[in-house]
Amino acid sequence: MARALVVYESVFGDARAIAYAIADGLSASLAADVLAAAEAPAEIGADVGLLVVGGPNHAFGMPRPSTREGAVTQHGAVIADTTTGLHEWLQSVRVPRTGLAAAAFDTRSSGHRMLVKMDHAARTEEKLLGKLGARIVAPAAHFFVADTTGPLVDGEEDRARTWGRSLVGLADFRAVS
Ligand SMILES: Cc1cc2nc3c(=O)[nH]c(=O)nc-3n(C[C@H](O)[C@H](O)[C@H](O)COP(=O)(O)O)c2cc1C
Numbered sequence: 791m792a793r794a795l796v797v798y799e800s801v802f803g804d805a806r807a808i809a810y811a812i813a814d815g816l817s818a819s820l821a822a823d824v825l826a827a828a829e830a831p832a833e834i835g836a837d838v839g840l841l842v843v844g845g846p847n848h849a850f851g852m853p854r855p856s857t858r859e860g861a862v863t864q865h866g867a868v869i870a871d872t873t874t875g876l877h878e879w880l881q882s883v884r885v886p887r888t889g890l891a892a893a894a895f896d897t898r899s900s901g902h903r904m905l906v907k908m909d910h911a912a913r914t915e916e917k918l919l920g921k922l923g924a925r926i927v928a929p930a931a932h933f934f935v936a937d938t939t940g941p942l943v944d945g946e947e948d949r950a951r952t953w954g955r956s957l958v959g960l961a962d963f964r965a966v967s
Contacts, residue, residue, distance in 0.1 A: 792820065792837065792838070792839025792840070793820065793821045793822065793823060793835075793837050793838055793839065793840075794813070794816045794820045794821070794822040794823070794838070794839065794840040794841075794842065794957075794958075795822070795823050795825070795830075795834060795835075795838045795840070795841050795842070796809045796810075796812055796813045796816075796822060796823070796824045796825070796842045796843075796844075797809075797824075797825050797826075797827055797830045797841070797842070797843045797876065797879065798824070798825075798826060798827065798843070798844050798845055798876065799826065799827045799828075799844075799845030799846070799852075799853055799875040799876035799877075800826070800845060800846065800897075801846060801853070801858070801861045801865075801867045801869060802846075802865075802867065802935075802938070802939045802940045803940060804846065804897050804933075804935045804940045804941070804942050805844055805845045805846050805895075805896070805897045805933075806826070807942060807947060808844065808895060808897060808933045808942070808946065808947065808950045809824050809842075809844060810824055811947040811948075811950035811951045811954065812842055812844075812895070812950045812951070812953060812954035812957075813954060814951050814954065815950065815951035815952060815953065815954025815955035815956075815957075816840070816842075816954040816955065816957060816958060818955055818958070819955075819958040820839075820840070820958055822954075827845070827874070827875050827876040827878070827879040828870070828871065828874065828875070828879075830879050830883070831883075832882065832883060832884065833883065833884040833885075833886075834883060834884065834885050834886055834890070835886065836886040836887075838886065838890070839890075839891060839961060840890075840891045840892070840893075840927075840957060840958075840961045841885075841890055841891070841892045841893075841919070841924060842892070842893050842894070842895070842954075842957065843876060843880065843892070843893075843894055843895075843915050843919065844876075844894060844895035844896055844897070844912065844915065844931075845875065845876045845896060845897070845911060845915075846896065846897045846898070846911065846935075847896050847897065847898040847899075847909040847910075847911040848860075848861070848911070850908045850909050850910060850911075851909075851910055851911055851914055852875075852876060852877045852911045852914050852915065853875050853876070853877065853911075854875075854877060855872050855873050858872035858875065859872050865938055865939060867939075876915070877914070877918070880915065880918035880919065880922070881918065883922065885922050885923060885924065887923075888923035888924075889923065889924070889925045890922070890923070890924045890925065891924070891925055891927045891960075891961035892919045892924035892925065892926055892927065893926060893927055893928045893930070893931075893957055893960075894912045894913075894915035894916045894919060894926070894930045894931075895912055895915075895930060895931040895932065895933060895950070895953070896909065896911035896912040896915070896930070896932055896933070897932075897933045897934070897935055897942075898911070898932055898933075898934060898935070899934070899935060899937070899938070900934040900935065900936060900943050909932075912930035912931070912932060913930065915930070916930060927957065927960040927961050928953075928956065928957055928960050931949075931950070931953045933946045933949065933950060934946060
């Protein structure tokens with residue numbers, strides 16, 4: 791039976807909350823595991839039929855060591871290891887098959903509409919998924935935080951739950967035994 795795997799990076803807990811809400815939506819039809827990128831396996835199991843990944847926008851893109859350090863020094867974040875996260879995991883993880891169904895999300899600030907348009911974390915996640923041979927099954931979803939350290943804007947977890955539920959119908963699990 792196919793499972794879903796949601797892998798996230800989160801500094802202040804917002805992308806983590808979105809990851810769990812997505813898994814909640816998925817779990818109506820599919821067992822769904824949620825893991826931080828730091829704890830995610832080096833090789834995705836053969837029983838995974840859908841991979842969802844996401845994290846925050848940092849300096850318009852995916853977090854990287856320098857922006858994680860910025861989160862610590864400028865915003866008081868506590869990060870055990872600033873050298874690694876979702877980007878680094880996606881660069882090294884092994885996938886069970888080409889064509890693995892996948893989708894990406896990010897979290898971003900709700901202010902400065904013009905600046906937010908430049909955010910491209912989810913687009914980079916999709917590119918990295920593509921390099922793994924994964925098949926993107928839905929347009930990336932973007933979830934909004936009220937401020938740098940959160941909280942999520944009202945209703946975003948519900949929206950994530952609905953998005954998760956919708957992914958089940960779009961993924962094709964025939965490749966999974
Ligand atoms: C170093 C740093 C850079 C950021 N740069 C951006 C940015 O370019 N665009 C944006 O929309 N939000 C930016 N933010 C706000 C983050 O998107 C926000 O902190 C994040 O979505 C919250 O998710 P998290 O709680 O999972 O970390 C930045 C935050 C930090 C700490």
